[in-house]
Amino acid sequence: MELEQQLVIPRAVDAVWLALNDPNMLQGSLPGCQRFEQVGDNAFDMTVSAKIGPVRATFNGSIALQNLNPPFSYEIAGEGKGGVAGFAKGGAKVSLNAITEAGLPATLLTYSVTATVGGKIAQLGGRLIQGAARKMAQDFFTQFVRRLCDDETLDLVIETIKEP
Amino acid sequence: MSGSLIGKRVLRKEDHRFVSGKGRYTDDIQLVGVTYAAFVRSPYARADIKSFDVSEALAAPGVIAVLTGEEVVKDGLGGLPCGWMIHSKDGSEMRQPHHPVLAADRVNYLGEPVALVIAETQLEAKNAAEMVMVDFEPLTAVVNPATASQAETLYEAVPNNVCYEWELGDEAATDAGLAAAAHITTLQLTNNRLIPNAIEPRAALAEYNSGTDEIILHTTSQNPHLVRLIMTAFVQIAPEHKLRVIAPDVGGGFGSKIFIYSEETALAWAAKKLGLTIKWTAERSESFLTDAHGRDHVSEAQLALSAEGEFLALKVKTIANMGAYLSTFASAVPTYLYGTLLAGQYRTPAIYVEVDSVFTNTAPVDAYRGAGRPEATYLVERIVEKAAAEMGLDPAELRRRNFIGRDQFPYQTPVALEYDTGDYEASLSKALEMADYDTFATRQAEAASRGKLRGIGLSCYIEACGLAPSQVAGALGAGVGLWESGEVRVNPTGSVTVLTGSHSHGQGHETTFAQLVADRLGLPIEDVEVVHGDTGKLDFGLGTYGSRSLAVGGSALSVAADKVVEKGRKIAAHLLRTDVDNIDFDAPVFKMLDSNESKTFQEIAFAAYVNHDYPSDELEPGLAEKAFYDPLNFTYPAGTHICEVEIDPDTGVVEVVQFVAVDDFGTIINPMIVEGQVHGGLAQGIGQALLEQAVYDDTGQLITGSYMDYCMPRADNFPDFKVGMTCTPCTHNPVGAKGCGEAGAIGSPPAVMNAITHALGGIEVDMPATSEKVWRAVQTMRTLKTA
Numbered sequence: 001m002e003l004e005q006q007l008v009i010p011r012a013v014d015a016v017w018l019a020l021n022d023p024n025m026l027q028g029s030l031p032g033c034q035r036f037e038q039v040g041d042n043a044f045d046m047t048v049s050a051k052i053g054p055v056r057a058t059f060n061g062s063i064a065l066q067n068l069n070p071p072f073s074y075e076i077a078g079e080g081k082g083g084v085a086g087f088a089k090g091g092a093k094v095s096l097n098a099i100t101e102a103g104l105p106a107t108l109l110t111y112s113v114t115a116t117v118g119g120k121i122a123q124l125g126g127r128l129i130q131g132a133a134r135k136m137a138q139d140f141f142t143q144f145v146r147r148l149c150d151d152e153t154l155d156l157v158i159e160t161i162k163e164p
Numbered sequence: 165m166s167g168s169l170i171g172k173r174v175l176r177k178e179d180h181r182f183v184s185g186k187g188r189y190t191d192d193i194q195l196v197g198v199t200y201a202a203f204v205r206s207p208y209a210r211a212d213i214k215s216f217d218v219s220e221a222l223a224a225p226g227v228i229a230v231l232t233g234e235e236v237v238k239d240g241l242g243g244l245p246c247g248w249m250i251h252s253k254d255g256s257e258m259r260q261p262h263h264p265v266l267a268a269d270r271v272n273y274l275g276e277p278v279a280l281v282i283a284e285t286q287l288e289a290k291n292a293a294e295m296v297m298v299d300f301e302p303l304t305a306v307v308n309p310a311t312a313s314q315a316e317t318l319y320e321a322v323p324n325n326v327c328y329e330w331e332l333g334d335e336a337a338t339d340a341g342l343a344a345a346a347h348i349t350t351l352q353l354t355n356n357r358l359i360p361n362a363i364e365p366r367a368a369l370a371e372y373n374s375g376t377d378e379i380i381l382h383t384t385s386q387n388p389h390l391v392r393l394i395m396t397a398f399v400q401i402a403p404e405h406k407l408r409v410i411a412p413d414v415g416g417g418f419g420s421k422i423f424i425y426s427e428e429t430a431l432a433w434a435a436k437k438l439g440l441t442i443k444w445t446a447e448r449s450e451s452f453l454t455d456a457h458g459r460d461h462v463s464e465a466q467l468a469l470s471a472e473g474e475f476l477a478l479k480v481k482t483i484a485n486m487g488a489y490l491s492t493f494a495s496a497v498p499t500y501l502y503g504t505l506l507a508g509q510y511r512t513p514a515i516y517v518e519v520d521s522v523f524t525n526t527a528p529v530d531a532y533r534g535a536g537r538p539e540a541t542y543l544v545e546r547i548v549e550k551a552a553a554e555m556g557l558d559p560a561e562l563r564r565r566n567f568i569g570r571d572q573f574p575y576q577t578p579v580a581l582e583y584d585t586g587d588y589e590a591s592l593s594k595a596l597e598m599a600d601y602d603t604f605a606t607r608q609a610e611a612a613s614r615g616k617l618r619g620i621g622l623s624c625y626i627e628a629c630g631l632a633p634s635q636v637a638g639a640l641g642a643g644v645g646l647w648e649s650g651e652v653r654v655n656p657t658g659s660v661t662v663l664t665g666s667h668s669h670g671q672g673h674e675t676t677f678a679q680l681v682a683d684r685l686g687l688p689i690e691d692v693e694v695v696h697g698d699t700g701k702l703d704f705g706l707g708t709y710g711s712r713s714l715a716v717g718g719s720a721l722s723v724a725a726d727k728v729v730e731k732g733r734k735i736a737a738h739l740l741r742t743d744v745d746n747i748d749f750d751a752p753v754f755k756m757l758d759s760n761e762s763k764t765f766q767e768i769a770f771a772a773y774v775n776h777d778y779p780s781d782e783l784e785p786g787l788a789e790k791a792f793y794d795p796l797n798f799t800y801p802a803g804t805h806i807c808e809v810e811i812d813p814d815t816g817v818v819e820v821v822q823f824v825a826v827d828d829f830g831t832i833i834n835p836m837i838v839e840g841q842v843h844g845g846l847a848q849g850i851g852q853a854l855l856e857q858a859v860y861d862d863t864g865q866l867i868t869g870s871y872m873d874y875c876m877p878r879a880d881n882f883p884d885f886k887v888g889m890t891c892t893p894c895t896h897n898p899v900g901a902k903g904c905g906e907a908g909a910i911g912s913p914p915a916v917m918n919a920i921t922h923a924l925g926g927i928e929v930d931m932p933a934t935s936e937k938v939w940r941a942v943q944t945m946r947t948l949k950t951a
Contacts, residue, residue, distance in 0.1 A: 083294045083295070084204070084205075084207075084293060084294040085294075086207045087207055087208075116863065116865075117865070118207045118208060118274070118863065118865050119207025119208075119274075119865075120207070120449065122861075122865040122866070122867060122869070123274075123449055123452065123453065123865070123866050123867075123869025123870060124449060124869060124870050124872075
């Protein structure tokens with residue numbers, strides 16, 4: 001499962017980069033996040049509840065920020081176990097490009113997500129997983145951008161979704 | 165009166181109970197103090213188990229016990245065995261990885277059970293199962309059978325993941341035939357992996373009586389005696405006389421309920437270990453994951469023909485997927501139930517087949533309706549039809565030129581079997597007539613005027629049924645004899661209880677067997693009751709599979725009924741004070757030949773038990789006779805199926821617009837039941853051809869794990885089937901029956917696929933012919949036409 005999306009954010013690259021490394025921003029943007037603990041440099045443990053098709057499950061997992069190239073890119077690698085519901089493993093590559101939008105400095109944020117799932121969620125969710133993962137990613141970045149921008153600049157955000 | 169019930173469309177005695185909700189399936193059985201089990205399963209196709217932590221689950225509400233693979237090891241339970249030894253070309257024995265009841269240190273397929281939780285309610289058991297913490301360390305899975313022998317080795321004792329490399333036939337003669345050929349047709353094909361989907365999922369209810377030390381296991385089985393034998397002699401959960409297995413009403417099997425699985429075995433073990441009564445009923449998703457799957461072959465074949473279209477040789481190479489472990493009869497399916505059928509209905513003088521069976525991290529694969537014979541028929545009938553197209557011959561005519569003639573029986577094929585009887589021309593002719601074969605071009609043109617591509621396809625199948633002559637089966641590696649037992653027990657008032665070792669799970673034995681025995685004894689069918697499916701009620705039986713029930717189980721009853729008649733003649737002779745030779749049985753009356761004195765069947769039955777003046781040294785009381793019938797040969801049902809399809813070139817949707825099946829099942833007891841069996845088989849065969857496919861992704865996750873992604877056929881996928889019969893009675897059993905349960909699923913897939921290939925102008929697609937594949941093929945066809 002893969003998907004790619006681009007966002008134009010009316011904030012400078014450095015500001016976006018800082019937010020991407022702020023645990024509070026990450027936690028607040030993550031849908032269904034019940035617990036979020038920093039356990040090391042760029043490493044976090046968390047509990048997330050999610051609903052995929054008919055399966056509702058609570059995943060205990062961890063994420064790590066890797067291949068940091070400030071302020072332009074990093075990768076999020078994560079995995080979670082949902083008990084009988086199965087497991088999910090995935091990663092996101094996030095890159096930032098400085099652009100100018102309406103004469104102001106802005107950031108083109110590109111992320112691509114890969115995810116694999118197993119167990120009951122894979123069995124029952126076959127065709128639902130793509131949608132569920134996309135929705136989770138979109139929800140995350142929507143929240144992220146909302147927290148980053150004020151009401152006026154929020155209207156300037158441009159989203160483009162590319163799917164294979 | 166004899167002969168009055170054979171061939172009659174007697175309504176099924178069991179249907180009233182089934183359609184009025186009075187059936188008694190395993191899950192319907194209510195016992196006092198019952199507890200419930202839920203299984204913890206692997207979410208990975210292959211992983212090491214680092215540890216179990218059951219503390220949270222044990223503390224959960226209602227939980228009574230949690231048993232893991234570690235307890236299975238501690239109790240020294242044996243593995244689940246495979247009952248058929250296959251030898252490789254080099255003479256070595258097949259390789260069989262240990263198949264644990266619950267995995268303790270390594271899981272090898274998705275859904276493999278590792279623990280069971282027992283609780284007071286089903287919900288509590290399921291909730292607590294989620295709390296069993298199993299630390300899995302995932303490993304790379306081997307999923308693709310075609311490349312499994314080059315992949316990482318899964319079991320130390322199984323180099324290259326190869327179970328066996330088997331061969332049958334004369335390779336040199338086959339190569340000579342290929343060298344002498346005027347034309348060689350080649351074919352590559354996949355026989356798609358299927359999931360059985362019986363309407364009733366597997367279930368078990370195990371009770372333990374500490375007073376008698378007896379376990380009673382109620383379960384969804386096609387062969388309860390085999391369940392008892394394997395659980396006691398191999399897994400050793402109890403001595404054989406301390407385990408009673410009851411298979412009550414069972415809602416369909418299709419082979420999947422032949423096998424001895426982990427869950428039922430674990431339940432019987434746990435019931436005794438814990439002194440509990442425990443119930444488990446599979447959820448549908450558990451059925452998808454763990455019911456033995458079917459088919460899954462990759463094959464290539466070459467058919468050598470003379471310039472006149474005479475078959476000279478057939479050479480086949482097949483890779484068969486066994487899944488992660490050898491299921492109960494898995495090894496026999498791609499060998500002696502497959503390679504031996506490659507002669508089809510033809511005189512092909514030289515045949516050679518190689519089968520490599522491999523292990524993968526997928527659910528075990530075993531017999532599914534047809535078991536090996538659909539795979540053989542699909543290959544033979546696809547390549548024959550392709551050869552006809554390549555040589556510009558009518559496919560019916562090419563078959564005729566190669567048929568074994570009706571005067572050539574018994575016929576020894578080059579692949580071990582000796583066909584006893586048949587008339588292939590008769591079935592073909594009748595099918596062609598019923599299909600209006602000669603006027604197909606008119607229908608094709610009319611379809612073209614509506615923008616549709618219409619095609620017609622034939623399939624002349626043969627199968628070996630009536631499993632099995634024990635001597636032959638034993639020589640080929642079977643671990644058990646494959647005879648069947650039957651008992652005809654006449655009650656003092658003249659009604660009859662018939663006990664059979666075969667099992668009915670939809671086939672209608674309660675009617676067919678009652679017809680058979682009632683006919684033989686001249687009784688009304690209402691006076692005959694059929695009892696089956698309980699190791700506590702009859703001696704031993706081998707169960708139901710391989711279309712064997714009537715041919716083998718029915719034959720046992722026929723012999724037992726004859727013995728009852730013989731005993732009745734003795735009793736009649738005693739009562740009428742004459743010699744046995746002077747008594748004739750004119751059902752239902754025992755008559756003196758030289759006088760008009762006679763005794764009715766009821767009088768004899770009563771006298772058998774009220775025996776005040778018997779010469780007890782000459783005549784025992786009672787009127788109950790047993791028979792163990794071991795067939796002399798397989799039976800060979802055969803026939804012709806003809807399918808017509810229309811393809812919508814814009815959408816790729818295939819519609820089966822006509823389907824004709826003409827079958828020779830030998831003597832038929834109840835045509836209505838036989839037609840029902842044919843209809844069901846056709847539905848499954850057409851389902852395989854058009855819709856069904858089990859798909860694992862490359863990590864071994866089952867992505868067709870529910871009805872959202874695994875497409876089952878429905879009534880609106882089918883036309884009204886046209887079913888006809890021809891009859892050459894089986895020559896070696898007393899009933900003359902050959903078996904009809906699997907024919908529909910065996911004969912139909914190649915007929916459908918040949919029709920689609922015909923409509924697509926020779927472009928081949930693999931099963932299932934989904935609209936996407938067919939649409940792409942239509943695009944290819946158009947490109948080729950314009951090029």
